[in-house]
Amino acid sequence: MSRTPHHPTREQIELPMVLDCLSDPIRLAIVYQLAQQERVSSELRCSDFSALSGKSNLAYHFAKLRDCGLMRTRVAGTNRFMRLRREDLEARFPGLLDAVLGSAAKDADRLPLVSGCELVEVDRK
Amino acid sequence: MSRTPHHPTREQIELPMVLDCLSDPIRLAIVYQLAQQERVSSELRCSDFSALSGKSNLAYHFAKLRDCGLMRTRVAGTNRFMRLRREDLEARFPGLLDAVLGSAAKDADRLPLVSGCELVEVDRK
DNA sequence: TCGATAGTTCAATAAACGTTGAACATAAGG
DNA sequence: CCTTATGTTCAACGTTTATTGAACTATCGA
Numbered sequence: 001m002s003r004t005p006h007h008p009t010r011e012q013i014e015l016p017m018v019l020d021c022l023s024d025p026i027r028l029a030i031v032y033q034l035a036q037q038e039r040v041s042s043e044l045r046c047s048d049f050s051a052l053s054g055k056s057n058l059a060y061h062f063a064k065l066r067d068c069g070l071m072r073t074r075v076a077g078t079n080r081f082m083r084l085r086r087e088d089l090e091a092r093f094p095g096l097l098d099a100v101l102g103s104a105a106k107d108a109d110r111l112p113l114v115s116g117c118e119l120v121e122v123d124r125k
Numbered sequence: 126m127s128r129t130p131h132h133p134t135r136e137q138i139e140l141p142m143v144l145d146c147l148s149d150p151i152r153l154a155i156v157y158q159l160a161q162q163e164r165v166s167s168e169l170r171c172s173d174f175s176a177l178s179g180k181s182n183l184a185y186h187f188a189k190l191r192d193c194g195l196m197r198t199r200v201a202g203t204n205r206f207m208r209l210r211r212e213d214l215e216a217r218f219p220g221l222l223d224a225v226l227g228s229a230a231k232d233a234d235r236l237p238l239v240s241g242c243e244l245v246e247v248d249r250k
Numbered sequence: 251t252c253g254a255t256a257g258t259t260c261a262a263t264a265a266a267c268g269t270t271g272a273a274c275a276t277a278a279g280g
Numbered sequence: 281c282c283t284t285a286t287g288t289t290c291a292a293c294g295t296t297t298a299t300t301g302a303a304c305t306a307t308c309g310a
Binding site for chain 1: 267268269270271272277278
């Protein structure tokens with residue numbers, strides 16, 4: 001297992017890959033919830049999304065989200081903490097992320113969202 | 126051949142489908158050029174994009190762009206005129222199209238664009 | 251009416267995608 | 281050390297995707 005997962009540099013972030021990544025309902029939901037969480041702690045564990053799908057499937061989606069530059073993974077013990085690469089995305093494609101998030105918010109009822117309550121804990125180590 | 130191709134209603138436009146549609150470089154280029162053309166005439170013929178790919182492949186991409194609600198096709202003789210569904214998209218997902226177009230403009234050099242000159246003619250019938 | 255023009259439709263292909271479960275790796279807690 | 285918890289990796293699968301060429305439809309112009 002590589003110590004730190006691969007992340008593209010800011011300049012390597014490609015528009016088609018970002019849009020393709022966001023076009024999957026599960027990944028869009030992940031990004032959406034990550035954005036919601038930003039107001040509180042900016043980071044979430046993989047297991048926080050376990051309601052969306054199985055572990056291995058989530059790992060697959062997380063890898064895609066990393067590969068396209070949408071989020072960054074920080075390894076801490078057995079946990080992986082993920083957060084949006086907001087600044088990189090804003091620098092690369094100004095206004096895009098917020099437009100997508102706003103659109104997702106309008107259609108939040110069509111997204112496979114996690115229940116909600118348990119997403120607000122901030123106990124970090 | 127059905128007289129008028131199928132188009133979704135405004136409310137039927139889905140965010141994941143739109144993002145998926147825009148994630149293909151050829152389709153993104155089509156939408157981008159359609160947007161560029163808006164300043165002049167708002168419509169382009171299928172054959173105006175023949176530099177991007179073959180006829181049948183373009184028909185495939187046009188169908189996807191219609192099905193997801195990004196553009197509308199008007200049949201006129203043997204020609205099909207396409208235009209962006211700007212108002213519908215703006216009503217459904219405010220700011221999204223412009224954010225994507227702005228991002229595409231920033232990376233225009235990475236898009237498979239048509240040469241350019243021949244896109245400015247406005248001779249309609 | 252005949253031929254050229256503009257697009258669509260269909261079948262075939264190869265590649266990519268999303269999903270699953272089993273096996274694996276790593277770190278934390280007793 | 282052993283067990284548990286967190287995630288990753290891998291192989292397998294069925295599905296969807298983009299692309300091609302050939303056949304087809306429909307319209308326009310001579």
